[in-house]
Amino acid sequence: MMYLGYNIYPYWQSLLNSFGMGLKQIDHGSREYQQMVSLRNTILRQPLGLSFTQDELEKEKNDILIAAFDDDEMLGCCMLTPINQQTLRVRQMAVQNNLQGKGIGASLMSFIENIARDKGYRNLMMHARNTAIGFYEKFGYKVSGTEFLEVGIPHHVMEKNL
Numbered sequence: 138m139m140y141l142g143y144n145i146y147p148y149w150q151s152l153l154n155s156f157g158m159g160l161k162q163i164d165h166g167s168r169e170y171q172q173m174v175s176l177r178n179t180i181l182r183q184p185l186g187l188s189f190t191q192d193e194l195e196k197e198k199n200d201i202l203i204a205a206f207d208d209d210e211m212l213g214c215c216m217l218t219p220i221n222q223q224t225l226r227v228r229q230m231a232v233q234n235n236l237q238g239k240g241i242g243a244s245l246m247s248f249i250e251n252i253a254r255d256k257g258y259r260n261l262m263m264h265a266r267n268t269a270i271g272f273y274e275k276f277g278y279k280v281s282g283t284e285f286l287e288v289g290i291p292h293h294v295m296e297k298n299l
């Protein structure tokens with residue numbers, strides 16, 4: 138299935154919404170931000186034997202931080218880092234292990250693309266783990282350039298004009 142703009146994930150999206158899933162921007166340093174760092178640690182860093190340094194987290198102060206919630210429980214998250222006036226980089230996309238494959242990632246993608254458009258950005262790009270390339274392709278992102286290593290695992294740059 139292709140995901141274009143406001144054409145959001147029909148089945149699981151509405152089912153999850155009926156359970157009360159909400160997507161929102163969160164503040165750096167807040168209690169929700171601590172939840173986000175914990176989720177990112179569990180999904181993205183611990184499996185690689187890594188964690189976040191205080192310095193890395195400090196650098197996120199000006200990023201747009203997004204999370205999906207069911208009441209107080211954080212289901213998934215991601216971040217947007219401005220690269221220049223036209224382009225945002227999507228980073229740290231993560232969904233709880235036991236909730237993957239249910240449309241939460243698709244909802245996050247749709248939400249951040251709308252935020253990016255609203256703020257006047259024209260492009261989104263990411264350093265996609267090779268294992269996640271198929272996910273981003275669902276939303277029209279294309280691989281550009283050659284493979285490189287980040288956090289010790291293979292990645293490709295992917296991008297899309299909004």
Ligand SMILES: CC(C)(COP(=O)(O)OP(=O)(O)OC[C@H]1O[C@@H](n2cnc3c(N)ncnc32)[C@H](O)[C@@H]1OP(=O)(O)O)[C@@H](O)C(=O)NCCC(=O)NCCS
Pocket residue numbers: 138180181229230231232233236237238239240241242243244264265266268269270271272275
């Ligand atoms: C990648 C990730 C964010 C996707 O979120 P998700 O909630 O599991 O994805 P969704 O359920 O919304 O899937 C949307 C579509 O993408 C597909 N998809 C999901 N993950 C995929 C993957 N890794 N590779 C290929 N396709 C994938 C789904 O099958 C679904 O396709 P469909 O519409 O044809 O049914 C999530 O699986 C995750 O956190 N993975 C581990 C961390 C990670 O790799 N993050 C990305 C770092 S670049």
